[in-house]
Amino acid sequence: MLALGGITRIFGTFDGVRAMMESALTARDRVGVQDFVLLENFTSEAAFIENLRKRFKENLIYTYIGSVLVSVNPYKDLEIYTKNHMERYRGVNFYEVSPHIYAVADNSYRSMRTERKDQCILISGESGAGKTEASKKILQYYAFTCPASEQVQTIKDRLLQSNPVLEAFGNAKTLRNDNSSRFGKYMDIQFDFKGAPVGGHIINYLLEKSRVVHQNHGERNFHIFYQLIEGGEEDLLRALGLERNPQQYQYLVKGNCPKVSSINDRSDWKMVRKALTVIGFNEDEVEELLNIIASVLHLGNVQYGGEEGNVCITSDTQIKYLARLLGVNGAVLTEALTHKKIIAKGEELMSPLNLEQASSARDALSKAVYGRTFTWLVNKINASLTYTNYSVIGLLDIYGFEVFQHNSFEQFCINYCNEKLQQLFIELTLKSEQEEYEAEGITVRHHFLLSLSEKFKGIISILDEECLRPGDASDLTFLEKLEDTVGGHAHFVTHKLADAKTRKVMGRDEFRLLHYAGEVNYNVNGFLDKNNDLLFRNLKEVTSFPILFPSSLHPFLTSFSLFSVCLCLPLQAATQFKASLAKLMEILMSKEPSYIRCIKPNDSKQAGRFDEVLIRHQVKYLGLMENLRVRRAGFAYRRRYEVFLQRYKSLCPDTWPNWQGKLADGVATLVKHLGYKPEEYKLGRSKIFIRFPKTLFATEEALETRKHSLATKLQAGWRGYSQKSKYQKLRTSAIAIQAWWRGILARRRAQRRRQAADTIRRFIKGFIYRHRERCPENEYFLDYVRYSFLMKLHRNLPKNVLDKSWPTPPAALAEASEHLRKLCMQNMVWSYCKKISPEWKHQMEQKMIASELFKDKKDNYPQSVPKLFVSTRLNGEDINPKVVQALGSEKMKYAVPVTKYDRKGYKARPRQLLLTANSAVIIEETKLKQRIDYGALKGISVSSLSDGLFVLHVSSDDNKQKGDVVLQSDHVIETLTKIAICSDKINSININQGSITFTVGQGKEGIIDFTPGSELLVAKAKNGHLSCSQTAPNSSIVVQPLLLQTCVTL
């Protein structure tokens, strides 16, 4: 366990960190470990499978064993192959991202580019485990991520499009996989020095030709047959002599399932046709290709009849089509399919075949034709992909280990291949492990021994011998020979050699091999025939075949010398296969390998089902536990110093944020700080090796925690920084705006100052020239003076008629000002007049008359001005009703109490003076004492002083009158004004200075003398005159303001 002291030092409290680490560990456990190397219990298969299961349930289908990728087929679309994913894995360190096939692809690509070493990716697994899908994903990854020019694009397209073509001709629906590859494939992708894919090459291995003539129940022939029949255009089918019904063809009905729900033959056909064009097949070549495919179907329908020893073909139709499609002579073909050529005593004889032989010959021909077509196709694709000596990445998609109930020659070959690959795998893995330790100067002792031996040694050569030796060689003689030669080998058992217990589970025609993945029983039946590839054996007998197409018109077939090889001895299939495998091993050994181990989770092709038994079996025969053991023999984890330091440097203050010294010293400082114990790790030359996963986990957990605090710090730093820069930005903007605005303001002010200065200058100039005629120099000034006068006038117009203020006009406007003043006054008067009531008007009229009469003539006039004239001084109750009665209909206009002075003694008597429309009447209580018609009123005299005396001069013609009447009224101005108005005697009022002379009657005169005095005193003087001394005008009179105003104005 990692000494937690170090980590505690970093994070303070031990308990807190521990709790956090544990919770993080359990969280991680839920999806297992990303690398099996980090499994605590690495020897336990159960733990291994449990880790796979946990991850599979979470849709995490990829897990590493070191650099080996284990992939579990999800049987569903996981959305993990998008362009985004490709981008994410591009150029990223293998261990920095979660396990993915793209990481493997990218790693190989980068190694190829940086180390200039060829790479290969070996994909293995059983049928349906996802090998082909994996290889396609890798190809797509390269197509997307590698740089590409236009020319490279064509190659990319061809590389990609080679898949659907090869799948159409080489894949078929089997019980295990609806798109099972029935051949092994090794594909080289070539890259130029820029890393762009510029070419490719495909090698195919062991096509399962037997499928052409026979399929197990529930399986199909190769896809291309169904695609042609389903998708081919009517014209095409007609030309090929085919019907759109797979049931019509013997080679398509064996498995009894021409239609599969997961396969759309029609759309696949379209895709294949397009792909053929992309790859560069011209129309003729496509036609030839389809002719061959159709001819295989026709061959299958060739039926034999007749008697034994005289076999014949029952229907001509197929032969006719075959002759046309293959470009051969029908008769020769018929003979070849029914006879064999034998050489007896140096002579060639045609011997008829029996039914069984004839059928075999037919099927052999079909298989051979199809097999060679497939090879031709691969060669053609290779020709379209240029191949030069650049760096390559090889992709090996080859069948995995197969164990069936009955295992035959094919399983033997396949398992042989897997045995070789496993051997290679272990060798290379061990080698690279060992090399790595050595390179790093670390000594590690492996605690296990790999028992890899050539179990197949000898078996294939014995088989070949049996095939070639003269005499009656059979499968059983082959078995016996095996027992004789390799019987002593520890990994080989037959029924005969086995112990009693084993015998129970072995047939007599079986031999058992102990493979690395387990024991497999092989049934020898058919081994010889299959190894001879039937056709050749037949051809050795049926020598009519070489002459079948001697002058074949069919360039396609002749180009492959299909039948020209028939005379010479062919290599046996197993030997051929062995040779090609040896070559493959050579190829692989020369490259840096990466491994993808595919696992099939269940047999029912269902998503989400994890069949533990099935998986355990695969884990076993894929050698994954062995792989893990090799990997974990020494140290569970290793990283280059720079990678390790880069990842964990934040955990030690000395290495954070950057280590300046040597990398190795940095790592040493770091692990010391983390408290690693000496036995937990070793430092190599360029890598650190950590023995236990938990040491790494603890460091990872510490990193997680550290990341949080770092993130917080970074966040805070970043926020501070961003806020600061935001603030700085705002500030700069504000300053810019301010400066800009200040500039505007300053410019405006300057402009205003300039304007003001101009104005002042003009003003002064104008002032200087003001007395001149209007000229440019003074016009502004003059206008201004006028304007300002008018404005001033406008603001200070007199408020009322009494307001006499008026601004002083400039000389030029004196006349206009006068006009304006008058207008203004008129306007005010007019509007005043418009506003006054009739009563007030009447009052004013009276006051006007009073003014005309007395203004500046009588001293007490000013005192009367502010007093309103009333309509009467006596009301109805003041006047005796008798008087009213005596007046009759005469309407009284004014009445005022007066004092009457007798004519003789000037005795003062209180009287009432009544004015009617026609006369003035003097009333003494109830009596009308005197009536003076206005016609008889000659005039009225009054003094200029302020007394109230007045004399009504009466005409002496009127006998009723006794002379003038001397009266005194307290309201003399009002009374006289009323009398003047009523009697229309305005011009008859005399204002006398000093004295008034009046008629007393009968020609006598009386005189009233007026003298100023301190108080009013009216009395008869000694000279017989009436003397009137008067008071000074009363200064304490309260003047009614409005009246006063009006009167003054008027």
Ligand SMILES: Nc1ncnc2c1ncn2[C@@H]1O[C@H](COP(=O)(O)OP(=O)(O)OP(=O)(O)O)[C@@H](O)[C@H]1O
């Ligand atoms: N990564 C994957 N994601 C989704 N489905 C997959 C994936 N890999 C495989 N499959 C599914 O599994 C099926 C079988 O895969 P594939 O044909 O690659 O198997 P194989 O290993 O090549 O088998 P064979 O040996 O028979 O050719 C595919 O048709 C596909 O439906």
Ligand SMILES: [Mg+2]
């Ligand atoms: Mg496949």
